[in-house]
Amino acid sequence: MRSVALAVLVSFVLAGCAATRETAVVSVAQIEIIDDGGAGQVIRPADQAKLDALPAIWRAVWGQSPGRVRAVEGALLEPGAALDHPELSPGSYNCRLIRLGRRAGARRMRSFPTHFCHVGAANGGLNFTKQTGSDLPAGHLYKTEKRYTFVGALQRAQGDNSLVYGTDQARDIAGVVERVGPFRWRMVVPVGEQDLDVLELTPVPVERQAS
Template sequence: MRSVILAVLVSCGLAGCAARRETVVVSASQVEIVDDGGAGQVIRPADQAKIDALPAIWQAAWGKSPGRARSREGALLEPAAALDHPELSPGSYNCRLIRLGGRAGTRRVRNFPTHFCYVGAADGVLNFTKQTGSELPAGLLYKTGKRYTFVGALQRAEGDNSLVYGADQARDVAGVVERVGPFRWRMVMPVGEQDLDILELTPVPVERQAS
């Protein structure tokens, strides 16, 4: 393994209602993180272990979720639904959080309102920002086969994306992004041994994209 220094400065705009439009900046400087040996992938071993355990975590969470929820959400919640050609285009996305497992409560599934996310690009690397809502992951996306590996941090407030992966391990998040249908992706973040946070990503219509 080798240590690397990550330096990124990304600016992106939020699409949607005019009242919601704002500029969000993601910045990182002199943050030391660990390369797991993958092609350009930078991630701590503990977070890589969570991703490696994702199939077992997913089966545990999915198997205990109500059949009605699985039927309603379709491929979004199916463990093996990832499709080829996962490429994400830079721009604004609608993103909806679905929580699976014990953290979701007695029903094992909890849906949250739709918010806005943004995918940008800098120096050949995609970056992701959840711009609105109560939980705000932001970080980088590394292409790994037919999915992306996401490494980032939970931000403290909308518009304040000063936290980067590696700065505060308690706020670090990691997961994968997969395509599960036409213009439909999911970001899957394992939490603990039997819980998942799944973000459904669908592009904001072209006419509402920030210029």
């Protein structure tokens, strides 16, 4: 296997004349993940097993979700809603976490405030960083026909992307990224046997992108 240095965007500040004119500003650092040529080969067997079980977990969690949640969120949470042409463009994204399953409490669903993420281009591929909030995944996106496979690690603090996949198995994270509408994607991460984290991704408007 070979190690590939990936540029990951590690810090985030907001600037602008008003709250509605915030601008994403990022700086760059380097991390490494293991890459031996294929999305299926880069993932530890335990994480690959989670992805293999994702369809069944997803159907079960979806079946337990309140009807109002299905109506409001629509394709974002629906199994099998992935569309063709999943390509992500580099840049800043709004990202909103929705937690489904037992960890979400009695209602089986919990939505968190919107934060900021960034997709960057490096070495012919893409990397992904969640820049603000409490859960901070950072890693690489591997393209397949209708989706990306995400492999990374949950960082300890904003602006610190020192953890790479395989360093601390308790912080390793693997999921899939799919397009579910015009300029709308989701990152879906299986957590345990009856829980999902779904991160909605929508591009930050052009006028708020870092120049």
